[in-house]
Amino acid sequence: xxxxxxxxxxxxxxxxxxxxxxxxHVQVLALDQALAAxxxxxxxxxxxxxxxxLVDFDPLLTDHATVEAHLRRLADQPLTPRTPNTWNVPxxxxxxxxxxxxxxxxxxxxxxxxxxxxxxxxxxxxxGFAPGYAYLGGLPEAVKLDRKxxxxxxxxxxxxxxxxxxxxxxxxxxxxxWWIIGRTSTRVFTGEQARPFLFDVGDHVHFHRVSQAAFExxx
Amino acid sequence: MTRLRVAFAGPHVTFQDSxxxxxxxxxxxxxxxxxxxxxxxxxxVFAAPSNAVAIEVSLGGLALDCVEGQVTFAVVxxxxxxxxxxxxxxxxxxxxxxxxxxxxxxxxxxxxxxxxVFAGDLGAPQWLGSSATHGPSGLGGGMLVAGQEVRVHxxxxxxxxxxxxxxxxWARPRPVxxxxxxxxxxxxxxxxxxxxATQPFYLTNSYDRMGLRLRGPSVxxxxxxxxxxxxxxxxxxxxxxxxxxxxxxxxxxTTGGYxxxxxVVSEDLDGFVQLRPNDAVRFKLITPPQAVAMARAGDRALRxxxxxxx
Numbered sequence: 001x002x003x004x005x006x007x008x009x010x011x012x013x014x015x016x017x018x019x020x021x022x023x024x025h026v027q028v029l030a031l032d033q034a035l036a037a038x039x040x041x042x043x044x045x046x047x048x049x050x051x052x053x054l055v056d057f058d059p060l061l062t063d064h065a066t067v068e069a070h071l072r073r074l075a076d077q078p079l080t081p082r083t084p085n086t087w088n089v090p091x092x093x094x095x096x097x098x099x100x101x102x103x104x105x106x107x108x109x110x111x112x113x114x115x116x117x118x119x120x121x122x123x124x125x126x127x128g129f130a131p132g133y134a135y136l137g138g139l140p141e142a143v144k145l146d147r148k149x150x151x152x153x154x155x156x157x158x159x160x161x162x163x164x165x166x167x168x169x170x171x172x173x174x175x176x177x178w179w180i181i182g183r184t185s186t187r188v189f190t191g192e193q194a195r196p197f198l199f200d201v202g203d204h205v206h207f208h209r210v211s212q213a214a215f216e217x218x219x
Numbered sequence: 220m221t222r223l224r225v226a227f228a229g230p231h232v233t234f235q236d237s238x239x240x241x242x243x244x245x246x247x248x249x250x251x252x253x254x255x256x257x258x259x260x261x262x263x264v265f266a267a268p269s270n271a272v273a274i275e276v277s278l279g280g281l282a283l284d285c286v287e288g289q290v291t292f293a294v295v296x297x298x299x300x301x302x303x304x305x306x307x308x309x310x311x312x313x314x315x316x317x318x319x320x321x322x323x324x325x326x327x328x329x330x331x332x333x334x335x336v337f338a339g340d341l342g343a344p345q346w347l348g349s350s351a352t353h354g355p356s357g358l359g360g361g362m363l364v365a366g367q368e369v370r371v372h373x374x375x376x377x378x379x380x381x382x383x384x385x386x387x388x389w390a391r392p393r394p395v396x397x398x399x400x401x402x403x404x405x406x407x408x409x410x411x412x413x414x415x416a417t418q419p420f421y422l423t424n425s426y427d428r429m430g431l432r433l434r435g436p437s438v439x440x441x442x443x444x445x446x447x448x449x450x451x452x453x454x455x456x457x458x459x460x461x462x463x464x465x466x467x468x469x470x471x472x473t474t475g476g477y478x479x480x481x482x483v484v485s486e487d488l489d490g491f492v493q494l495r496p497n498d499a500v501r502f503k504l505i506t507p508p509q510a511v512a513m514a515r516a517g518d519r520a521l522r523x524x525x526x527x528x529x
Contacts, residue, residue, distance in 0.1 A: 005402040008454055008482035009510035013402045020447045047243040047450040049474050054243070054450035059485075059514035064507045127246035128448055128474030131356055134246075135448075172356050196347055197245040 002027070002075055006064040010044075010057055014071055017051040020137070024051040025125060029202045030079035031071065040070040048201045049126045084123075086204040089169070091117075091160050091182040092215035098179040102162070106143050114209065116140045117160075117181060122167060122205040127197075132171035132188045134199045139165045147177035158183050160207075185218040221288030221339065221374035225367045226321065229279015231428055233352035234343040234360025235334075237270040238469075242347060243450070248471045250351040250359065253332045253428060254489040256390055256521060257296030261334035263525050264293040264313060264384060265377065272341040272350045272360060273334045274369075278495070280325035281335070283369065289317045290374035291338040295384060297330020297493055311384045315376050329392060330493045339374035354428040354470040387524050389517070393490025396483050398456065398502045399510050403446070403478035407458070411438035415456075415480060419499045420464065426496070428470040430457075433500070437462030440478045448474040454483040456502075468492065484510045486517040 003015040014031060017024030032048045035055065042061030047054040057067050093099060093114050103110045122136035139162055147163045152175060155161070159170045161178035168178065171188045188198045199205065210218070235258070238251025252258035252275055262271050274281065276299070291313060294301045299310040302323040308314060310333050316322050324335060343350040343360035350360035363369070404412060420435035439462030451457065455467040457477045466483060481502065483491060494500060505513075 006399065006507035007402050007452060008399050009484045009486065009507070009514040011452055011482075013450070018446075045241045045243055047473060049450050050447035052449055054452070056243070056452070059511045060518055063511045126448065126474055127244060129246065129472060131242075131247040131353065131358065132245060172358075174355075201244060 004068045004071065006068075009059045012055045012057075012064055012067050012071065013052050014055065014075075015052040020050045020125075025123075026081060028053045030081045031075055032201070033082055034074040034077065034079050035071070038074060040067060042067075049128075081202070084202045084204055085200065086206060087186075087199060089184055089186045089205055089207050090210040090215070090218065091184050091207045092210050092212055093182045094212040096160075096180055096182045099181050102143060102145060102179050102181055105145055108142065113143055113181065116143045117162070117167070118207055118209060120167065120207070122207075124199045124201050124203045124205065126201055130172055130174055132197055133168055134188060136167040136205050137165060139167050141165070145179060148179070149177075151175040151177040155180065158185065158187070160184055183215070185215065221290040221337075221371040222286045223283045223369040223371070224286050225363050225365050225369065226282040226284050227365055228281050228363040229277055231277035231354065232279060232281050232363045233275050233354065233428070234272055234341065234350050234363070235275045235352060236272045236350045236360070238351045239347055239349035239353075239359070243473050246473050247347070247353065248453070248469065248473055250349075250353045250428070250469050252334065253469050253492045254296050254334075256489045257332070258334050259521060259525070260384065260390070261293060261295035261336045263528065264295065264336060265291075265338045265380070267336065271336070272343045273336045274341070274363065276324045276333045276335060278326045278331050280323070281363065282321060282323045285316045285318050285320050285322070286368075287318060288371075288374055289315060289376055290371050291315045291377040291380060292322070293336050293384065294324060294333055295336070296333035296390070298327040299330060299333040300325050300327040311386045313377070313380050313382055313384065315378070315381065329495075331495055332492060337371045337374065338377045338380070339371040342370040342372055385528060387520070389490070389520055391490065392493040392495075392498070393487050394494065394499060395501050395503055396487040396491050397505050397510065397513060398481040398483045399507055400481050400504055401479070402482070403449070404480055406440040406442070406446070406478040407438060407480050408441055411480070414438055415502055416504050419501055422494050422496050422498050422500065424496045428468060430465045430467045430471060431492070433464045433466065435464070438464060438480060446476055446478060448476045449479075451475050451479070452482060454485060454488055455479045456481045456483065466491065484513055486513045
């Protein structure tokens, strides 16, 4: 059962669970898509997260009770999630600053760390932290590590970073306490007006390995 | 075209338009002005579109040299001091800046944010269709830095416009802000919820366009240090494990794993950000329908003001 929590004067948080799990996230995405297809008067935007969907509205045009009733009607319909996109992202693991340390801490060889990272079936659970930072869930348990105790400043865009069971492709020069295990030529900020961000929440991401020479030859 | 050069810009001085809503799902907060009411009044002075670009000036202040041309300008928001050459003016006034003159904006008796607008079009870079600056990334119009040139296209001199702009009572700082409990109030003890509703909190120096940290009673969450990241809104009162509350503002992160004890209503956020470090603030808890009624009343007041001052 979903919970509907009113927020301030302009939002409702729809909650499908309390811990990260696939079933809750599927419900989040299904309601998100139903709402995009059938918005209510005064709808401003929806933000999907792991277990809940934030629905923001214009308080001059509607109110919490009206919005909740609309969302309950949508949630009662049979919801068919759209077919997600799958994106293939090249990764160069050579000269990655933290690969050896991840290997040491997990007790694996660097090749085994790379193999574990490549084996993951990743799904975009949500964006957060900074513009374009897509949280990709699905990193195998074998390479699960806590964040570094101290964030590293000035980590550039295009780095493949991991922490917990999440993987992320950086889009900006930002500090991060996550482990840097590779880099990619894929840009989540596409620079294209029609699709400024590469991934939609719910999309799948597969990584494949490229050599440094191939990486540098990529456009 | 009128050309200005930045002689000095304090931290958090940025180009802002009305904001970049609709991108939260991609990790992008709406940004836009910290004080949306003052910004709306500023844009009305020269009958600019409501999404036109202004320069948002923080407590850090700003100095601009007029290198070429002339232009009429207005400063709206807070009780800032405005100087043109030797003339000492204030915010909530309209004046003309001439070639060779320096315009200085610095903190005055009250307020933390003010808006500089020109009779003309401010040129500023756009990102995702908006010149609003996202502070942490610098994307959008961007931060103003010393030496930078600022261009005003179609600059006009409006001699008949010179004078005072009325400062409405609702544009003043608000030491009492209304908030609705939740959405994660279940992670707080009854004592913490009681403290939130009854005790004074104080603004700290730890602030930027992302958020403002408060000092006051510890309202530490109980057993919620690993909740799944949830969406954050402008106005979310987020509490980290240390029990300190932070009010999330224009450039907030879009998701976060710290519980939100309450959410400040949008109507009071403009007045809240005009408070200053060490000022006291109290939360008054209200119901969601009361919050909606406040939003509607606030909008009516702004519209009435704008209609009358035209």
